[in-house]
Amino acid sequence: MTAPLPLIDQHCHGVLREDLGPHTFAAYLSESDSPAAPGTSFLDSQLGFAVRRWCPPLLGLDPHCPPEEYLARRRELGAQEATRLLLGATGITDYLVDDGLRTPHMTTGQELAGLGDGTAHRIVRLERLAEEVADTAGSASDFLDGLARAVREAARTAAGFKSIAAYRYGLDFAPNPPGPAEVRTAAGHWLAERARGGRVSDPVLLRHLLWTAAETARPIQLHTGFGDPDLRLQRCDPALLTDFARAVRPTGCTLILLHCYPYHRSAAYLAHAFPHVYADVGLALSYTGARAEAVLAEALELVPFGKLLFSTDAHGLPELFVVGAEVFRRGLRRLLDGWVSEGAWSRADAERVAPLIASANARRVYGLCAP
Template sequence: MADSQVCQQVRQHIMQMPLVDDHVHSCLAQTPSRPRFEELLCECAKPLGPGQSRFDSQAGFALVRYCSPLLFGERCAVADYYDQRAGVDEETADRTLLPAAGVGDWIIDPGWAATELIDSDEFARRCGGRVHLLTRLETVAEQLLQDAGAVHDFPQAFRRALHEAAANNVGFKTICAYRCGFDIDWRKPSDTAVQQAVDALDAHGRERLVDPQIVSFIVHEAMAFHKPIQFHVGLGDRDIDFRHSNPLDLRDLLVAAENVGTPVVLLHCWPFERECGYLCQNFNNVYMDVGLASYLMGVQAVDALRRALELCPFTRLMYSSDAWGLPEQHYFGAMVFRRAFADLVEQWVADGDWLPADAIRVADLVAAGNAKRLYRLS
């Protein structure tokens, strides 16, 4: 059993340790309207209806708890937050909240609605940390499918585009969970089969890639670079179908990725934290985080982390926020993670299950060390 002073030292270390945000997005260029702010707060959810607010959620309460003292000098009521926030310009909010997150390296996916966001260089200036880029595979493919010249030789055009992107990124990202699901044939298709699938696409199919054969192709092509490939798993907006997003359906692809030495990162993972932990335990190339889940769950984030840590090796778990648009998400996502991790580890130390030195070592791995090793960040 550890005494209270030792436990408090462990907690203080966790609350101050530097983080690597394994998966994140940039911030809005313009202050959003209240409806837009609430949409972003709860992953693009639609309004609840008259007289209801998305602030009345675990995410909303956590945001106000952690962010209002920094922005306004004191904690405010949940119902008052947006009115006070509307008087703070976005650059001021960014420069206040982003550095306070304690993130040294931000791994940014710039692939969705980027025109609403500040660019990665400006984000780096405002956050005071280092920015590294991901390449979203579907975005690359969909841009080529709109190009009359590229579409007639799609396999080769995609390889050229991916090679160019890989020169400036630290990894790749796929949103196939939203598009075709994980329960598809993950064998690598031939160029001929892929081209035939491309030729059969209508205009909508070229704008929004859902064809499982083409999706399998773009993922296999990314595997050839041996850089981490991130997979959105589980929790997201209403567009995702949980019936087809169980990560256990990735097994054949994970075997293929393991055989060629390509890491796979399972993002967010709710309600599949246990399945993802099992995969991390049984494959030498699989990693996970509970990013989006943790900030949406607020004070309940400890449950997602507890489930992940049942089986996931401590060298395979990482931190992310999946913050998009709101600097508040970047900051309170980090604070929610720190508190949840500290609550778990402090109790294990207090019970004598973990030694304090081991607790601090593991905390540093999850916070930053695992991501630095995986993404080769110096």
């Protein structure tokens, strides 16, 4: 494992186009929706220290340089050039970009991939798709017919779908598809109550979204585990998806469990038990920084090696792509080298498994063309 592993980032977002002040920059290093506690900074975290370790050398500075020096250099280069330098060092060849966080200040998937000299693939966020359809629907029937068309159309070109049911309700939803009458009633109530732009959070509609997407047999990413304070962590354990995973299997749809921390062992079990379930540890590695190797080792205790995927879940800062790639590569290398040195693994097996997790599993699951 001496040469850098090419990576497919199977779940990520765009980055900000503008230069950033210190407070805005630090805010992207936390899942909190509030400022840091008085007298503290989000830079003082495993993720903050990882950014200061791996990113300054890419902009011509020493590792661990003071944050103000790093941000001054970033502003000197300009946001676009800094992003190009940072993304260009990651070795990411493909970006599967969740389209659910589009803003005028954020790059599109194509812009992101262009800056990183890679290829963009669209991941359609189901809840946003439903809300866009609802904005122009005159009735529940219009909405449901339009949603079915929109999902089918998206399935023709997108790499897959994503659901944030974990945020909007939780993962403890009923596993089976809701009946047509139940769906029409829920749609009617939601359309009558929502203001334009209102979020879909009804568990019946969330289930309908999942099952509509599953019938296309395209992969579905599901947020599990930790995230911002909108969710309730105890209702985001992927183990809660056991019955849904069992029920959806006949559709031919692949489920990819995102992030998973601190329930990554639950996700590993589901990937072990069900042939159509895959997992990643995504942003868990970035946020645990110097401890990423331990989290990755726990995921690899049970997950089949052909069922674990790499992602960064980077959002806003190109630095998050750098950190995600670095801690993943280094953690995996240390783990595999250790297992080889103690005789638990052969060198040939280590050299074969590493590219599976880094890129080949994602290429197979999403049907991406080989480079």
